[in-house]
Amino acid sequence: MSGYDGSKATAVEIPFLPSNLYAIIDAATLRTHALTVADFATQLRDAGVSLLQYRDKDSDPQAILRAAAEISAVYEGVDATLILNDRADLAALAGWGVHVGQEDLSPADVMVVLQTSSRFPEGMTKRKAAAGVIGVSTHSDDQVILANATDADYIAVGPVFATSTKQNASPVVGLEGVRRARALTQKPIVAIGGITRENARSVLDAGADSVAVIGGLFSAGESVEKVARDFLEILR
Numbered sequence: 001m002s003g004y005d006g007s008k009a010t011a012v013e014i015p016f017l018p019s020n021l022y023a024i025i026d027a028a029t030l031r032t033h034a035l036t037v038a039d040f041a042t043q044l045r046d047a048g049v050s051l052l053q054y055r056d057k058d059s060d061p062q063a064i065l066r067a068a069a070e071i072s073a074v075y076e077g078v079d080a081t082l083i084l085n086d087r088a089d090l091a092a093l094a095g096w097g098v099h100v101g102q103e104d105l106s107p108a109d110v111m112v113v114l115q116t117s118s119r120f121p122e123g124m125t126k127r128k129a130a131a132g133v134i135g136v137s138t139h140s141d142d143q144v145i146l147a148n149a150t151d152a153d154y155i156a157v158g159p160v161f162a163t164s165t166k167q168n169a170s171p172v173v174g175l176e177g178v179r180r181a182r183a184l185t186q187k188p189i190v191a192i193g194g195i196t197r198e199n200a201r202s203v204l205d206a207g208a209d210s211v212a213v214i215g216g217l218f219s220a221g222e223s224v225e226k227v228a229r230d231f232l233e234i235l236r
Contacts, residue, residue: 017154017188018081019051020204020235022212023228024192025071027056033218037067040224041074047228050078051210053099055085068094081133088113097133099156102143107134107150135190139170141180148185156212157181159193160203164215175206182207197230204235211235 023044030040037054044052054071056064068084072094075082083099084091088110091098098110105113114132136152138144139159147155159172173181178191191208196216203211211231219227 017051017190017210018079019049019232020210021049021051021228021231022190022192022210023049023052023217024085024212024214025052025054026214027054027059027067029214029218035224038070038074041071043223043225044228045074045078045080047225048232049228050080051083052080053083053085053212055214057086061087061090064090065093068096072096083133083135092116097135097153099135099137101137102139107136107147107152110134111151137192138181139173141177141184144181144184148187152187154188154190154209155181155185156190156192157208158191158212160191161194161199163192163194175202178203178206178208197227197234200231200234 025037025040025044027037030037041052052071054064054068056067059067064084064087068090071082081097083097084094085099086101086104088098088100088105092114098114100107100110111134133153134151135154135156136147136150137156137158138147144155144157157173157178159170160174160178162172172193178189181189188209189207190210190212191203191206192212195203195211195213200211200213213231216231217224217227
């Protein structure tokens with residue numbers, strides 16, 4: 001049975017994480033599993049996923065925007081928060097939020113890009129539009145402290161466990177790293193890195209508000225929709 005009822009979206013307030021599950025649609029991972037962006041997004045939608053990011057480190061801007069448009073079309077009418085990795089300029093064109101890493105634009109610069117976009121009328125702040133949400137990755141206590149002082153709406157912490165979906169990943173922070181981050185910020189925390197159905201609950205118990213999942217959404221013999229439903233049930 002589909003979790004999507006086609007109902008009209010309602011307003012989303014920021015700062016806000018609408019789900020304990022933060023699904024990441026990674027272009028390279030989709031190619032490995034021979035799945036299209038639209039098919040993958042549809043399975044996430046039908047499972048009830050309402051928070052997702054599109055990550056594509058290799059494609060040209062036009063291809064990234066086409067993929068974002070496909071995801072937007074799948075989620076049309078659904079109360080969901082859509083976030084683009086790295087590219088604030090493309091996110092502004094798509095009307096999406098942005099997630100940045102330590103070597104990308106600062107959250108303050110991202111806000112400038114979003115607020116000067118034609119998609120966001122003058123005077124509209126990021127806290128008045130779901131598409132204005134800004135997230136930032138951190139890999140140490142010091143980075144969490146710095147991120148806490150920025151305009152970021154949420155802070156990603158990780159990798160919590162070893163991961164194979166990101167090249168040159170930082171050293172794992174473990175559940176203790178999540179606990180330390182929780183003590184350092186009141187902003188929502190998204191934990192990422194090696195999270196599976198088996199360990200996801202422990203990550204929330206350590207203080208995360210949401211868990212970001214990439215490879216953990218794939219399991220031999222199971223559909224992405226089924227795995228995503230499992231995550232949502234486990235994290236409820």
